[in-house]
Amino acid sequence: MKLPSAVGTAAVVGAGAFAWIAGAVALWPTEVPGDLRLPHVDAAGLFTPAQLHEAERFETFLRWNGILSELVVLVVLTIYARGGTRFIRESAAGRIGTGMLLGMLGLGILWFTQVPFGLAALWWERRHGIVDVGYVEWFVGYWFGLAGEFGFICLALLIVMVCAGQLRDRWWVAGAPAFVALYALFAWSYPYLVPDLRPLRDPELRAASQRFARAQGIDPVPVSVEDVSAFTNAPNAEAAGTGGSRRIILWNTLLDGRFPDHEVEVVIAHELGHQSRDHVLKSIGWYALLAVPGTFAIALATRRQGSLREARAVPVALFVFVALSLAAQPLQAFVARRMEAEADWVALETTKDPRSARTLFEHFTTEALADPSPPRWSALLFDTHPSTLQRIEMAEAWRIRRGR
């Protein structure tokens, strides 16, 4: 018996929604105890008024600079979505080649509009001694970064337009898995793409890393050091790779003597927490959960232009893609904060050293000018890490809970 189309559509949408929720539920849990209550810690008791003022001022400028630049992106892409098709006349290529040209030109125009914001941010960071990059050096890097973006958008449009050539409006059914596969490939290969990596030489930190890995129930993960001192003195670290490519990457700015070993150990334990709790794989899962409705929405939005089978749909698709990315930003930030909080908790459970965690986070404010308590709306919209104060409060909560 043939079902009426509305019922069929509803069934498909219902099944999709169910699968999406099931996926989200599977990815949602963290090891941070659900009943954990963070004690109040007064920032004024940890930092001097001058330090607090400096960090707040520093981040406020960057925040509004970022918001303005995103607004400009939306305005520019709106205009491009309406008039970008006129550049079709600049192409002698077929539909896919012309689509690539329109995608690249869209990014090129965006690049122009973002230069002032990039320069403003650089000026501000230089003024506060956070980065050492010169303006020319920055511009050259920014310029050549565009080549990578062009390469990426061409690959993305190639996938989409080939799929759309076969499946028309339903290209997203094949396109979304292709993007997820690419994302997974990138996540796996990322550690091999980072330049200037060298193995961690400090024997004590290496021993601590192996000890922590065992404590977290995983095999030892290689720890590498990335030389970033030519560009910045801000401290940072990351967990990268999946499976055999798993790696902890410490910026050498963490090892320049400003941070004592016991604080660096907290960083290593935190990054190992990302690895032991499969956060990279979970990120791929979340990406998949966003990619499916995202590509579907783009397919829906470009229907009037004849779907992404046609090059003229590319400017609209670019606008929808960026708009959706901005709309999904709070959700992505929220998920990222949960993962970071879990990694913090795992690090505390591993090192059992809340004092070092606390001083480490205090250092982040004094060294990297991280605002210890940014405005709530800003944290909800943009921040991918808990605030410094929340991290200190978690260390305090762990101490109280374990009676140390």
Next chain:
Amino acid sequence: MNERPVRLVLRDDLRRSRLTVFFRLFLAIPHLFWFWIWASAVSATVFVQWLVTVVRARPITALNTFHVHFVRYGAQLTAYVALAANPFPGFLGEPGYPVEVEIDPAERQSRLSAGFRLLLAIPALWMLALVNSVAIGGAFAVFLVGAGVVFTAAFLGWFAALVRGTMPRGLRNIAAYGIRYTAEVWAYLLLVVERYPSSDPTLPGEAGALPFRPIRLVVTDDRRRSRLTTFFRGFLVVPHIVWLVLWGVVVVLAVLVNWFVLLARGRGVSALDRFVAAYLRYQLHVAAFLWLIANPFPGFAGRQGYPVDLEIDRPDRQARLVTAFRLFLAIPSWIISGALQWLVLAAGIGGWFAALVTGRMPEGLRNAGAHGLRYVAQANGYAYLLTDRYPFAGPPTEAQPPQLLLDEAP
């Protein structure tokens, strides 16, 4: 071309004395020494000429005559050293040499143009460095690749003229182009003429029309350029570069298979020929787009119809001997390709600035770039076994339509 104030005159019959060719550089020593003395004097007189021209908008006639003779002498000397002409030239730059330049009499000049002449000449001097001389580079390979077209023509022509007793017409013509451009730049710099030097490679009819080749260039470009795509040109070509490399890997295999087939039966596999021909056409489209010789973003299949395109005849039977040694025989053509690619590069970079400002590609730069690409395509077609006819290095002549650099039919 006749409206140019500096014109090339070609009366050379291509015959060369093997003895003077062999000792050409040494024979030129007294001339080089004399040229150096003359150039030292000119470096002083040009300053006087500059001051006077800026003040009264007209150069001093006597000094102008002196400079005209110097430019003409320089052209004659270059032609002699570069083997573009055979007889030992006179020392006074008098007319009558087989390869020389005619220069219009002095006229009024704009004070502004005269005042900033040195500054204005910088792009032309830069272009001249690539057309005429040798790029900076320590390693021998870089030296060869970076050699300007005149030097390359002289280098290869030396061997050819020694063996055959004649200079190949293509090499003579490409050297003649460099000589004319050099003379134009010097005449401009020395305030002999006011008109900006044109890098257009078109030669006078006496140079002889382009000989028939199975791989021909067709230019239908209107010189309009989109400023936006011009600005991002270097990056817009990224997907094409990736595709060129991937396609190129398969083309190498196809050429290899065709080489064996050609050796066995004297004729290649048609399907492979078509496949390689499409790649050759695609290479040209991408290069034309990258260096602003054409405007639109090219397709990825190497189909015909691009504003700078190739007509490729169906490959005919090819001599087995030429096929067997094709890789070695192609070496001189690669050397010339290397030199002409510098010309294309110069045209592309110069054209980039011009197109950004005016939205159009200057005709001279477009034609110079197109000429370079034509030769590169013919050289690659020869190496890819699409033809056994050796590429012709000379530029087109006035006898051919200026907008349509279509090589002559058989």
